[in-house]
Amino acid sequence: MTGRRAHPFMPNSAPAMKAALLAELGLDGIEPLFAQIPAAHRLAALPDLPPALSSEVELARHLNGLLARNRPAGEALSFLGGGIWQHHVPAVVDEIVGRAEFLTPVWGTPSSDFGRNQVWWEFTSQLGALLGLELVGLPVYSWGAAAGHAFRMAARLTGRRRVLIPAAMCPERLAVIRGYALSADPAMHLDLVPVPCDAAGRMDVTALAGLADGQTAAIYYENPAFLGGLEGGAAAIAAIARQCGAETIAGVDPLTLGVIAPPGDLGVDIAVGTIQTLGVHMNAGGGLGGFIASRDEPRYAAEYPTLLNSLTTTVKGELAFGLMLFHQCSYGSRELGKDWTGNSTYLWAVAAAAYMALLGPEGFRELGSLILARTAEAADALAAVPGLTVAQRRGLFREVHVDFAASGRTAAAVNGALLDRHGIFGGVPTGDTTALFAITECHTPEDIARLAAALTEVLA
Numbered sequence: 001m002t003g004r005r006a007h008p009f010m011p012n013s014a015p016a017m018k019a020a021l022l023a024e025l026g027l028d029g030i031e032p033l034f035a036q037i038p039a040a041h042r043l044a045a046l047p048d049l050p051p052a053l054s055s056e057v058e059l060a061r062h063l064n065g066l067l068a069r070n071r072p073a074g075e076a077l078s079f080l081g082g083g084i085w086q087h088h089v090p091a092v093v094d095e096i097v098g099r100a101e102f103l104t105p106v107w108g109t110p111s112s113d114f115g116r117n118q119v120w121w122e123f124t125s126q127l128g129a130l131l132g133l134e135l136v137g138l139p140v141y142s143w144g145a146a147a148g149h150a151f152r153m154a155a156r157l158t159g160r161r162r163v164l165i166p167a168a169m170c171p172e173r174l175a176v177i178r179g180y181a182l183s184a185d186p187a188m189h190l191d192l193v194p195v196p197c198d199a200a201g202r203m204d205v206t207a208l209a210g211l212a213d214g215q216t217a218a219i220y221y222e223n224p225a226f227l228g229g230l231e232g233g234a235a236a237i238a239a240i241a242r243q244c245g246a247e248t249i250a251g252v253d254p255l256t257l258g259v260i261a262p263p264g265d266l267g268v269d270i271a272v273g274t275i276q277t278l279g280v281h282m283n284a285g286g287g288l289g290g291f292i293a294s295r296d297e298p299r300y301a302a303e304y305p306t307l308l309n310s311l312t313t314t315v316k317g318e319l320a321f322g323l324m325l326f327h328q329c330s331y332g333s334r335e336l337g338k339d340w341t342g343n344s345t346y347l348w349a350v351a352a353a354a355y356m357a358l359l360g361p362e363g364f365r366e367l368g369s370l371i372l373a374r375t376a377e378a379a380d381a382l383a384a385v386p387g388l389t390v391a392q393r394r395g396l397f398r399e400v401h402v403d404f405a406a407s408g409r410t411a412a413a414v415n416g417a418l419l420d421r422h423g424i425f426g427g428v429p430t431g432d433t434t435a436l437f438a439i440t441e442c443h444t445p446e447d448i449a450r451l452a453a454a455l456t457e458v459l460a
Contacts (some may be wrong), residue, residue, distance in 0.1 A: 126353060138349060228397060248408075
């Protein structure tokens with residue numbers, strides 16, 4: 001606010017209202033409200049801020065000007081991936097997610113449930129059928145958050161603190177997992193041990209067997225791997241985990257489950273993964289979501305930190321949907337819950353339920369097969385570009401890992417030239433000269449040919 005004027009976009013900023021609030025609290029000023037913040041974390045003086053925008057007209061013009069500087073991936077040819085991907089979202093999914101009974105009361109009191117609990121139950125049921133696992137929690141913030149929770153579940157189940165993970169992982173996902181592995185109590189720290197991987201990101205099973213021991217709480221692998229490889233050693237990984245008394249945790253993209261075996265059939269104890277690929281756009285900062293699933297056994301159910309949805313019969317012919325084991329989550333017991341989950345991505349459960357219902361089993365098979373074929377086509381096309389090498393050309397799902405070292409160019413320089421000269425968003429850099437190109441059902445053979453031609457020109 002400027003002077004004593006109320007801020008037009010901030011409730012309770014009028015001087016009289018502020019005075020009434022302080023009087024109710026028995027305070028003469030606002031300083032006691034911030035006493036718990038250490039002095040080192042507080043500004044000694046306000047920074048040099050731009051003038052306040054005091055009208056809606058000015059605010060709208062300012063925000064629209066900022067938005068106009070963006071180049072949305074959906075308006076260009078984009079091969080970005082590595083953690084959030086451009087998959088087609090059917091119009092009916094957006095229509096259902098935008099309905100008032102879901103959009104506004106998707107979380108709140110039981111009295112605000114206008115079918116929300118039933119949709120959540122449909123989401124967990126459909127995802128459980130895909131995964132081959134019976135118990136599925138409501139979604140958390142991201143794949144990384146789900147993995148972090150699952151690691152702590154395994155630590156509580158086994159009384160151990162060591163988790164074996166792939167050496168090749170999405171950096172953002174790994175950063176989130178490392179946050180979950182830390183604790184203010186040193187005795188609660190989780191020790192993350194990387195396992196060597198091949199060129200497509202798949203775990204070295206021989207190296208894994210040498211690292212697994214009686215201190216291992218869990219072995220975690222991803223399918224598909226970060227670098228695109230489909231994990232063929234999943235059953236062997238689960239066997240190694242069983243031999244040392246550890247839990248097997250699989251990171252899974254549900255879109256693959258029309259063309260590969262579900263984790264429940266491979267001896268996996270806990271599955272985690274993304275739901276962004278199930279009908280959620282590449283929203284900046286808001287398009288993520290992660291799931292946790294397991295076998296429906298009391299020892300697993302007792303360790304869930306997330307909300308669990310259930311179905312029961314009230315009177316003859318009537319069904320009721322609601323939450324179970326509520327006391328285990330941070331909503332029910334705050335800091336005494338199994339883990340802190342915070343408010344989460346429950347609206348995306350509505351999107352995923354609609355998306356999975358639209359695809360059905362045959363749709364998942366068709367989509368998975370199409371992505372496999374397009375990925376192989378892209379790997380072959382990129383391998384033919386002079387100055388570029390492809391680490392792996394077969395057994396890939398959606399991601400192709402390339403290296404520009406032979407051309408003497410960095411990945412950043414190649415991506416800059418692709419965007420400036422051809423209007424193409426290149427792959428996510430994984431090193432100075434390497435990048436990960438994502439190919440989905442949104443890419444046509446002509447798109448792949450255009451990318452190969454553009455790279456040939458840029459690298460010439």
